[in-house]
Amino acid sequence: MGEERGWTKVLSVPQQALGRYDERGIFGTGPLVGVPNYGEYVTVFYNKDIFAANNLQVPTSLAEFEAVMDAFVKKGITPIAEAANDYPAVHLWYELALSKSDHAWVENFQGLKAPLDTQPFLFASQKLQEWVDKGYVSKDATGLTASDMVAQFEAGKSPIVVTGTWYAGEFGAKIANFKLGNFLFPGNSIHPASTGNIWVVPKSAKSKDLAYDFIDITLGKDSQVSLGNAGGVALTVDASEISDPVGSELTRGANAITVANGLGYYPDWPVAGYYEVIRQKVQALVGGTITPEAAVDELTQTYNDAQAEAR
Amino acid sequence: MSAKTSSKGAVSSSGYVIYLMPGMIGFALIVLLPFLMNIAISFTQWRGVGAPRFVGFANYERLLQDGLFWVAFDHSFAFIIAMAVVPTALGLFLAALLFDYIAERFGERASSFFRAGFYLPQILPIAVAGVLWGWILSPIGVLNAALKSVGLDFLAQNWLGDPKTALFSVMFVMVWLQLGYSLVVFMSGLSRVDPSLYEAAELDGASWLQRFRHITIAMLKPEIFVVGLTTTIAALKVFAPVYVLTQGGPNNATTVPSYFAYYHFFTTSRVGYGAAITTVQTLITVVLAYFFLRLQTGQINEAN
Amino acid sequence: MVENVIKQNNGSVAVPAPSTISSTGAAPPLRRRGVAGWVVLGLLAISLLVTLYPFMLAALNAIKTPVDYGANGPVALPHSFDLSALIGFWRRVDFGQKLFNSILISASVAVVAVIISLLNAYALGIGRVNGGKALLLVVMLGVMIPQESLVYPIYYLMKSVGLFDTRLSVIIVFAVLQSAFGTYLLSTVLTSFPRELLEAAQIDGATRLQILWHVVVPLLRPTLRVLATFFFIWTWNEFLLPLVLLIANDNQTVSVAMGTLNNQYTSDPTTTAAASLLGLAPTVLFFLIFQRTLTRGIAVGAVK
Numbered sequence: 020m021g022e023e024r025g026w027t028k029v030l031s032v033p034q035q036a037l038g039r040y041d042e043r044g045i046f047g048t049g050p051l052v053g054v055p056n057y058g059e060y061v062t063v064f065y066n067k068d069i070f071a072a073n074n075l076q077v078p079t080s081l082a083e084f085e086a087v088m089d090a091f092v093k094k095g096i097t098p099i100a101e102a103a104n105d106y107p108a109v110h111l112w113y114e115l116a117l118s119k120s121d122h123a124w125v126e127n128f129q130g131l132k133a134p135l136d137t138q139p140f141l142f143a144s145q146k147l148q149e150w151v152d153k154g155y156v157s158k159d160a161t162g163l164t165a166s167d168m169v170a171q172f173e174a175g176k177s178p179i180v181v182t183g184t185w186y187a188g189e190f191g192a193k194i195a196n197f198k199l200g201n202f203l204f205p206g207n208s209i210h211p212a213s214t215g216n217i218w219v220v221p222k223s224a225k226s227k228d229l230a231y232d233f234i235d236i237t238l239g240k241d242s243q244v245s246l247g248n249a250g251g252v253a254l255t256v257d258a259s260e261i262s263d264p265v266g267s268e269l270t271r272g273a274n275a276i277t278v279a280n281g282l283g284y285y286p287d288w289p290v291a292g293y294y295e296v297i298r299q300k301v302q303a304l305v306g307g308t309i310t311p312e313a314a315v316d317e318l319t320q321t322y323n324d325a326q327a328e329a330r
Numbered sequence: 331m332s333a334k335t336s337s338k339g340a341v342s343s344s345g346y347v348i349y350l351m352p353g354m355i356g357f358a359l360i361v362l363l364p365f366l367m368n369i370a371i372s373f374t375q376w377r378g379v380g381a382p383r384f385v386g387f388a389n390y391e392r393l394l395q396d397g398l399f400w401v402a403f404d405h406s407f408a409f410i411i412a413m414a415v416v417p418t419a420l421g422l423f424l425a426a427l428l429f430d431y432i433a434e435r436f437g438e439r440a441s442s443f444f445r446a447g448f449y450l451p452q453i454l455p456i457a458v459a460g461v462l463w464g465w466i467l468s469p470i471g472v473l474n475a476a477l478k479s480v481g482l483d484f485l486a487q488n489w490l491g492d493p494k495t496a497l498f499s500v501m502f503v504m505v506w507l508q509l510g511y512s513l514v515v516f517m518s519g520l521s522r523v524d525p526s527l528y529e530a531a532e533l534d535g536a537s538w539l540q541r542f543r544h545i546t547i548a549m550l551k552p553e554i555f556v557v558g559l560t561t562t563i564a565a566l567k568v569f570a571p572v573y574v575l576t577q578g579g580p581n582n583a584t585t586v587p588s589y590f591a592y593y594h595f596f597t598t599s600r601v602g603y604g605a606a607i608t609t610v611q612t613l614i615t616v617v618l619a620y621f622f623l624r625l626q627t628g629q630i631n632e633a634n
Numbered sequence: 635m636v637e638n639v640i641k642q643n644n645g646s647v648a649v650p651a652p653s654t655i656s657s658t659g660a661a662p663p664l665r666r667r668g669v670a671g672w673v674v675l676g677l678l679a680i681s682l683l684v685t686l687y688p689f690m691l692a693a694l695n696a697i698k699t700p701v702d703y704g705a706n707g708p709v710a711l712p713h714s715f716d717l718s719a720l721i722g723f724w725r726r727v728d729f730g731q732k733l734f735n736s737i738l739i740s741a742s743v744a745v746v747a748v749i750i751s752l753l754n755a756y757a758l759g760i761g762r763v764n765g766g767k768a769l770l771l772v773v774m775l776g777v778m779i780p781q782e783s784l785v786y787p788i789y790y791l792m793k794s795v796g797l798f799d800t801r802l803s804v805i806i807v808f809a810v811l812q813s814a815f816g817t818y819l820l821s822t823v824l825t826s827f828p829r830e831l832l833e834a835a836q837i838d839g840a841t842r843l844q845i846l847w848h849v850v851v852p853l854l855r856p857t858l859r860v861l862a863t864f865f866f867i868w869t870w871n872e873f874l875l876p877l878v879l880l881i882a883n884d885n886q887t888v889s890v891a892m893g894t895l896n897n898q899y900t901s902d903p904t905t906t907a908a909a910s911l912l913g914l915a916p917t918v919l920f921f922l923i924f925q926r927t928l929t930r931g932i933a934v935g936a937v938k
Binding site: 432446447567 | 692775814909
Binding site: 103104158159160161162163164167171290291292294295298299300302303306308309 | 464467468469470488489490491492493576577578579580581582593594597598599
């Protein structure tokens with residue numbers, strides 16, 4: 020069906036990956052079961068005004084990023100608004116992990132292929148604790164949720180927030196007193212990124228053709244441009260066709276990631292229930308109640324258990 | 331006194347059996363059957379869809395070695411204190427206070443007003459209560475702001491995010507939540523009691539404390555047992571508040587057996603393992619309830 | 635002293651003596667309050683304020699605009715008055731329909747569960763059926779089972795009898811589950827029921843059914859009302875099983891609808907606060923009505 024309607028042409032191979040599943044239920048290869056019409060990824064949103072007031076430029080490498088945050092700490096500002104009682108800290112941790120990985124690692128990790136290469140996780144855990152110790156991220160974050168974190172960013176208390184494009188709409192609506200900017204996590208070629216939820220047409224559906232038509236519409240130019248203008252990440256149109264500045268930037272970021280084959284997806288996908296484990300370990304890392312090695316050990320154990328069961 | 335006393339209109343106990351019919355049928359279908367099915371599932375490995383795979387005692391062996399289950403079970407004791415011991419004792423005290431002290435001095439309406447107020451937390455959907463308490467206990471929330479404003483900065487904590495204070499904070503919310511239940515049950519029990527008993531005792535020179543011990547506690551024995559047992563059972567299977575406030579964290583500092591079971595039933599889809607967890611959980615609860623009920627019937631038969 | 639007073643009542647649970655309260659119709663004169671009285675009242679009032687603070691938080695935030703909330707946080711007093719969150723939420727989830735479903739289900743469960751509990755307790759507490767103690771423990775299973783373990787079995791059971799995605803299925807399930815608690819509470823209270831009343835009625839030739847309706851129920855009324863209130867509120871706030879059993883939008887309840895608010899990717903605290911108040915109102919109303927009937931005074935339990 021995908022080829023018939025031209026969807027496999029409009030969407031690039033990486034963009035289709037989430038719609039394909041094999042017999043084990045693992046995504047990436049296999050028949051096209053569903054079609055996405057938007058993308059999402061984790062990026063760095065920042066407060067342009069505060070950056071400017073402190074004469075700081077957008078960093079292009081991890082080292083530069085740390086230097087920028089040092090400058091903020093010296094001024095008594097906590098650079099990154101974070102929430103470790105919720106998913107955002109996990110995304111930051113995963114960004115750090117991905118900075119030490121490559122596409123092969125992502126494929127093996129997401130595909131539950133043995134064994135787990137723990138290097139990226141170890142680096143991420145150590146780095147994260149380092150950042151908390153240096154004051155880049157507040158220890159209080161262990162008690163904060165995503166909405167708290169967003170509130171802090173929107174109120175201008177912290178100039179940086181590392182979170183997903185799904186917040187673009189919210190930021191657009193709520194931020195009125197400073198200019199919003201965003202940049203891809205410096206130094207990474209792979210990012211926590213994926214295509215969005217997929218449209219699936221059930222076998223027993225009564226009006227299949229109408230459903231297919233609907234999917235056509237959502238992938239069509241008009242819808243995609245509107246999506247982009249509302250702050251979403253479009254998949255099939257070029258960033259230049261989107262007039263809203265934030266939406267345009269985000270779509271450009273998404274394109275850059277796709278072109279570089281940098282879709283890292285999300286760290287909890289390979290294992291059912293992994294989200295809980297990762298979230299608790301990251302929370303403990305930020306709170307300083309667990310060592311990076313112990314955290315990685317537990318993550319590896321859970322991963323291995325899942326592998327054993329999948330066979 | 332035997333129920334088989336026969337006088338006019340025979341009162342043999344077998345005639346009462348028919349009254350049990352509706353309840354027992356419902357019970358068999360909704361409780362017993364699913365319970366047996368759950369036990370059966372605990373001997374399988376199953377993802378919730380498709381066919382279960384028989385694995386014998388594998389799930390139970392795994393459970394015995396699963397450190398997390400015993401951590402969760404440990405926390406149950408804390409919840410028993412927070413949900414059973416404290417609310418029962420406090421509720422009893424408050425009920426007597428409202429009934430025997432406030433009502434006489436400020437009227438029935440005052441005492442009803444307080445009862446309604448303290449009961450209100452029970453009405454709040456737990457999901458909402460979680461959000462509200464999250465706002466209060468957040469490191470940037472109301473409680474810390476209040477402490478700072480009266481200069482008690484050093485007391486401000488990361489209440490829910492710090493493993494050292496998380497369990498204690500959740501326990502506090504549980505007392506807040508449960509107090510109204512015991513209060514209402516005790517006050518409705520007190521409505522069976524003749525107020526003139528209290529007056530007579532006071533005329534005889536009994537202090538409030540003596541009246542509390544000899545009238546209130548004595549008269550409310552049935553209710554005390556009911557509240558004590560049901561709150562203990564609730565503590566053993568508590569789930570929603572933990573889910574909403576801390577998701578069992580930070581780093582499993584507040585996890586409980588039901589949350590642990592939920593995790594395996596629905597998040598990791600290890601349905602067989604989840605069934606094993608809940609079977610063990612139920613078994614422990616049943617044993618506890620058995621001893622509690624024996625104690626209860628013993629005490630009440632004594633009184634009669 | 636006090637013991638004598640109780641002995642005068644034959645040591646049994648006090649049957650409300652008919653004389654003092656109802657015959658005169660007037661409330662006894664208020665006691666002199668004194669300083670101690672006002673101090674106690676003051677302390678109670680403070681405790682109440684602390685207890686109700688989360689509700690105040692919800693009310694304050696329900697009327698804020700999102701921008702106000704974003705700029706000033708949840709604790710600040712509202713600088714705006716905006717009901718659009720309330721109205722938007724109502725429309726989006728068809729709150730009127732959800733309210734109707736919740737009321738229908740909760741009220742039905744309350745009535746049915748009370749009846750089943752009463753019938754069971756009558757047989758167990760008064761009829762003293764053989765093996766009653768063991769049966770009570772078995773019935774208590776309904777209270778002791780963690781709900782997560784019931785989800786898969788009940789899901790498949792309801793599907794197989796074609797009751798899946800109907801409100802009736804939810805009513806049946808909770809009528810049974812709540813009646814487990816009700817059976818325990820009522821049978822405990824009934825075991826201490828004064829046998830003289832029963833024997834007197836039996837000598838008069840009354841059947842078991844007549845005794846139940848004319849002797850037992852009137853004395854039990856306050857407890858039955860408490861039970862009905864509990865059942866209504868508990869069923870109203872149930873989330874897990876209704877979520878699993880009710881799929882069609884038209885069948886869902888308020889608590890399920892509120893679950894839509896806790897979406898990972900949208901932060902909508904003002905709407906959550908608004909929705910929580912909306913979800914709260916009917917149960918609060920129900921409880922306040924129940925309060926009034928209890929305040930009207932103790933039911934007359936004359937030993938005719």
